[in-house]
Amino acid sequence: MQMKEKKLRIVLVGTEGEINLGFVIRLALNFEVDEIYLVSPLINPFSDEVKRFAAKAAKMVSTEYIKITDSLEEALDGVDLSICTSGLVGSTSDVLRHPITPRELASKIAPNYSSIAIVFGRESVGLTRDELAKCHLFLTIPANPQYPILNLSHAVAITLYELWTSTRSYRLREHANSSQLSRVLKLVGEIVGKIIDDSVQRERIMVAVKHILWRSSPSRGEASTLYYFFKKIKNSIDG
Numbered sequence: 685m686q687m688k689e690k691k692l693r694i695v696l697v698g699t700e701g702e703i704n705l706g707f708v709i710r711l712a713l714n715f716e717v718d719e720i721y722l723v724s725p726l727i728n729p730f731s732d733e734v735k736r737f738a739a740k741a742a743k744m745v746s747t748e749y750i751k752i753t754d755s756l757e758e759a760l761d762g763v764d765l766s767i768c769t770s771g772l773v774g775s776t777s778d779v780l781r782h783p784i785t786p787r788e789l790a791s792k793i794a795p796n797y798s799s800i801a802i803v804f805g806r807e808s809v810g811l812t813r814d815e816l817a818k819c820h821l822f823l824t825i826p827a828n829p830q831y832p833i834l835n836l837s838h839a840v841a842i843t844l845y846e847l848w849t850s851t852r853s854y855r856l857r858e859h860a861n862s863s864q865l866s867r868v869l870k871l872v873g874e875i876v877g878k879i880i881d882d883s884v885q886r887e888r889i890m891v892a893v894k895h896i897l898w899r900s901s902p903s904r905g906e907a908s909t910l911y912y913f914f915k916k917i918k919n920s921i922d923g
């Protein structure tokens with residue numbers, strides 16, 4: 685099930701590479717970004733090269749989806765929450781560069797806002813301090829301190845992945861609910877009652893199986909397969 689809850693905007697400042705822009709547009713389709721704003725791009729954003737790297741998202745290489753502005757302020761107009769990004773984290777005293785991570789953004793912060801803009805900088809020099817100061821938050825993707833600077837489109841990919849998986853209510857599988865797990869546990873209890881005499885050991889086994897079941901959060905199909913398997917064991921014990 686996919687549920688659209690948020691309006692998400694990617695803002696690229698002073699983009700220098702057509703390949704990078706194409707990749708970002710492709711990611712925008714991969715991860716359901718609603719709009720792209722380009723602040724003073726240094727390339728032609730509608731070129732064939734951009735389209736080529738956007739692949740299936742080439743149809744989004746149009747003025748309908750991509751807005752061009754002269755300033756970051758204009759690109760942030762109308763959003764509840766803006767986040768500037770950089771690979772460079774500041775010292776204790778440099779509060780402008782005290783970061784959140786993509787995961788924190790996705791799990792704790794983004795759910796509280798309905799329209800979000802994430803701002804990425806120039807390939808050569810990133811975002812200026814003036815630009816960083818225009819955002820509500822500063823985000824970094826944690827990486828090797830010796831070389832934490834990612835390629836622009838890779839940084840966009842990681843950030844969007846985290847946001848998408850946590851805010852778009854996407855589920856790869858349907859989890860078994862508690863009552864389904866309780867049925868499996870009850871059956872294990874019946875088997876244990878038949879083959880283990882020592883009541884202390886019985887108790888230990890039941891606690892261990894309970895913790896494993898709830899912690900592993902199995903899918904519905906897995907839980908019913910386990911149930912089937914334990915039922916067969918019980919039947920064969922019963923004779």
Ligand code: SAH
Pocket residue numbers: 769770771772803804805806807808809810811823824825826827832833834835836837839
């Ligand atoms: N030399 C520039 C590199 C910019 S890389 C600099 O020092 O800032 C281009 C853009 O990719 C950055 O402006 C930022 O938006 C994004 N980026 C690169 N690495 C990142 C990281 N580790 N975390 C978050 N964003 C990153």
